[in-house]
Amino acid sequence: MGAIAARPGEESDGGAPEVSTDEAAEAVAPPAEVVEPAAPGPAADDAGEAEAGPSEADRAAAQAAADLAAVKQWAAERAAAERAAAEAAAEAAAAQAAAEDAELERARAEQAAADLAAVREWAAQRAAAEQAAEEQAAADRAAAEEQAATDRAAAEAARAEADRAAAEQAEAEQRAAEQVAADRAAAERAAQQEEQEQQEAAERAQRQLEQQEAAATAQRAAAQQAAERADVQRAQEEWAAGRHSAVRAPVGDEQRPERPRPTPRARGASAAPATGRRRAAEPPPDAGTAPRPAGRRRRTALVAALLALVLVVAAGVLVTLRLTDRSGSTVAADAEQVPDAVLPELSDPGPVLTALGTDAPLPDPTALAGVLSPLLAAPALGGGLSAQVVDVATGQVLFDRDAADPSTPASTAKLLTGLAVLTTLDPTDTLSTSVVAGSSPGQVVLVGGGDPTLSTTDPSTDYPGAATVADLAAQVTQALGGQPVTGVVVDNSLFTGPLTASGWGADDAPSSYAAPVTATAVDGARVAPGESQRSGSPGTDAGRALAAALGAPDVPVDLGQAPAGARTLGTVESAPVDRLVEEALNASDNLLAESLGRQVALARGLPASFDGAADAITAALTDAGLDTTGLDLHDASGLSQDDRVPAHLLVDVVRAAADGSADHADGLLSGLPVAGYDGTLAERVVAGGQAGPGSVRAKTGTLLGTNDLAGTVLTADGRLLAFAVMADGTVGSLTAGEGSLDVVADALAGCGCR
Incomplete structure (x- = not known):
């Protein structure tokens, strides 16, 4: 029992598992696995006892x-x-x-x-x-x-x-x-x-x-x-008396009192000259008979000759008076003196154009509406039309159709710019263009003053009275004293901001009607004098023109700024601003209008940019007492499609210039094109129309889908009216829209409407 059994899963040396x-x-x-030994019975006891069997231990x-x-x-x-x-x-x-x-x-x-x-x-x-x-x-x-x-x-x-x-x-x-x-x-x-x-x-x-x-x-x-x-x-x-006294007195000259001279007459009349002494009468052959006829004929011929001489002299005096100016002597140096001539008193001539009468009848609003309404419904004018007609003298509104609604003004916006210029600046002001010394020897700087009318021809072919590059170059040459020109720099820094405005199309600048707005340009930025196409680089063109005028066409021309405190070599002045306003209106010159708008901005302390000019024009109109509600400008020329102006504001501007309530604004009216005569209305006249010559004076406005007309009209009865018609939804051809507006203006001029 002392052997150690192997663990399950383990093997002993003999190969069999050992178990404890x-x-x-x-x-x-x-119990199932162990068989209990049977209890010893009697037979077993007997056997054990008999055989002396094994012991208990065994x-x-x-x-x-x-x-x-x-x-x-x-x-x-x-x-x-x-x-x-x-x-x-x-x-x-x-x-x-x-x-x-x-x-x-x-x-x-x-x-x-x-x-x-x-x-x-x-x-x-x-x-x-x-x-x-x-x-x-x-x-x-x-x-x-x-x-x-x-x-x-x-x-x-x-x-x-x-x-x-x-x-x-x-x-x-x-x-x-x-x-x-x-x-x-x-x-x-x-x-x-x-x-x-x-x-x-x-x-x-x-x-x-x-x-x-x-x-x-x-x-x-x-x-x-x-x-x-x-x-x-x-x-x-x-x-006869002398014959009787001849024995008492010697024959000699007779002493007689002289005949009194005729009283001088007015110019044109004549009298026989007094001789002071007469020839002694020869004794007739027969006392009591008439003198010889031959003597009378000779004396009559002499008197007639003297009379003719006096008439010629009187006529010469009359001609001399007519040819003599008022400020100098009234007698020509070589005129024959006529001491006895009595001249009439001369007075100043009366005006050729007299003021309008105040007794002209006023059109009846109902009758006027009956005439205009069918014409304003012309298909070419489309929808969205607005219009207003106002009597200039009284301010009475005679016709109104949505005149407070802002519309696209096109070039009629130049009326607003013109009034802002004339009421902000002195009409006699001019725009200066200067040349100063550059930063290196022989270099000159052309400093733009915002005058695009500077001309490369003398005189200008495009702008009457414009300053010339030749004049400016002559001053520079004299100031340089023979020093050669080595380069030209163009200073455009007077104007700021973008060169084109919001609402301008991609093809608007350069084009035949617009150019990038710079402070320096020549000939209105035209590619050549007298042509319509404008340049895309006005400043550089001006620099090249100056270089050519200075005799140095090949020197480099660059954009830059003048050195501080540079010596001035030459300066020229534009025509007065009132003349520039007239030109911008009459020819609808976009670049000139933009330049003038920037002058208003500068005068008001604002940036000389598109936005600055728009703000300055709006402020000037407000200062003039005009209602600018609804006005939204993005440029000064009206080329922007984003501009909005109500028709009544155009009428208010025209009336302010016509009735004299806006100071110095008469240049606005003189710049308006005359229908059938000049400017953008030169070829626009209604054949067989009712308007008399010169009775319609108005600013035109034309963009794609927009035709506007605003100005003055003299009615058939002699009443002066201010009007505006804005159609920014025209359809069909351009001439159809313009023709429809011309018919409206013609009817307005020919209408007594009473």
Whole structure:
């Protein structure tokens, strides 16, 4: 029992598992595995006693050996079972692992298959998408080609329509030109006829005057003959008296008192000159008879000659008076003096144009609306139209259609700029352009003062009274004293901000009507004097023009700034600003208007930019007492599509200039184009219209889809009205919109409307 049994799962040296005593005891504990020895019966006792059988100790040892053998057997069986179980467990674990590996592989395979299926599905979808995209692209290309074909067809149709419209416009313009030529020819014929009639009247008056003078001469000659006959009669009497006293007195000159001189007459009349001494009367051959006829004829001829001389002298005095200026002497240096002539008093001539009468009847608003409303409904004017008509003298509103609604002003905005300039600046002010010394020897700096009218020709072909580059260059050459020019710098720093305004189109600057706004330019930034196309680099062009005028056309021309305190080499001045305002309005010069707007900004301490000019113009109108509600400016010329101005403000500006309530603003009216005569209205006249010559004076405004007209009109009854018509939704051709506005203005001028 002292042997140590092996642990389950472990092997002894002999290969069998060893089991401990306690374990063995535990192993044999179950009754099922140990067979209890049978209790000794009587037969056994008898045998033991007979044979003197084994002792109790032997039996216990045998039992123990049997138990040990049983335990060993059980342990061996248990070990075998455990080994079998372990092997089974290992096999099961291996099988489980194999199963798990197989499941994992299966899962991986399924996942791979699923991924492959997903990839294949994605690839299929991608291929389908690409195919759809290709099909869509092909459809888009086809649609684009179809649209392009449609656009080309539309463009060709539009071009054809434009060509047709241009042809119609050209034809209309030709007809208008022919009509204008016919009107001018008729006017010339009328003027010639009137001149001829005046000449004939003058000739008749001259003949009447000559007849009157001949009659007066005949009367004077008759009076002279009567006087001569009286003289002869007296001479005869004296001769007779002298014959009786001849024996008492020696024959000699007779002392007689002189005949008094005739009283001088007014200019144009004449009298026979007094001789102071007469010839002694010869004794007639027969006392009491008349003198010889030959003597009377000679004396009559002498009197007539003297009378003619006096008339010539009087006519010479009259001509001399007419040719003499008022400030100098009234007698020409070589004029023949006529001491006895009595000249009439001369007074200042009366005005050629008199003021409008105050008694002209005022149009009736209801009648006026009846005339204008159908005309304002013209299809070419489209929708969104606003208008107002005001009597200048009284300020009474005679017609109003949405006049408070802001509309696109186009170039009628120049009316606002013009009034701001004339009321902010002195009308006699000028714009200066200077040249100063540069930072290196021979370098000169052209300093722009905002005068775009500086001319490269002398005189200017575009701006009357403009300063010239030649004059400026002559001053610079003299100041340099022979020093060669090595370079030209152009200083545009007076103006700030962008060179073009918001609301300007990409093709507006440069174009035939606008250019980038710089402080320095020549010829209105035109590419050449007299041409309409403007340049995209006005400052550089001005620098090159100065270099050429200085005889150094090849020197470098750069943009920069003048050195501080630089010596001035030359300065020129523009025409007065009131003349510049007239030019900007009459020709609708956008660059000139923008430059003038910046001058208003500078005078008000604001930046010389588009925004500064817009703010300054608005402030100037407010200071002038005008209502600027709804006014929104982005430039000074009206070229911006973003500008908004109510029609009543345009009318208020025109009326303020017309009635004198705005100081120094008369230049605004004198700058307005006259219909059928000059400016942008030169070719705009209604054939066979009602308006009289010069009765419509207005500023035009034209942008794409916008046609405006604002100014003054003189009615058929002589009443002066201010008006504005703004149509910023016009349709059709440009001439259709302009023609519709011209008809409105013509009807307004020809309407008594009472």
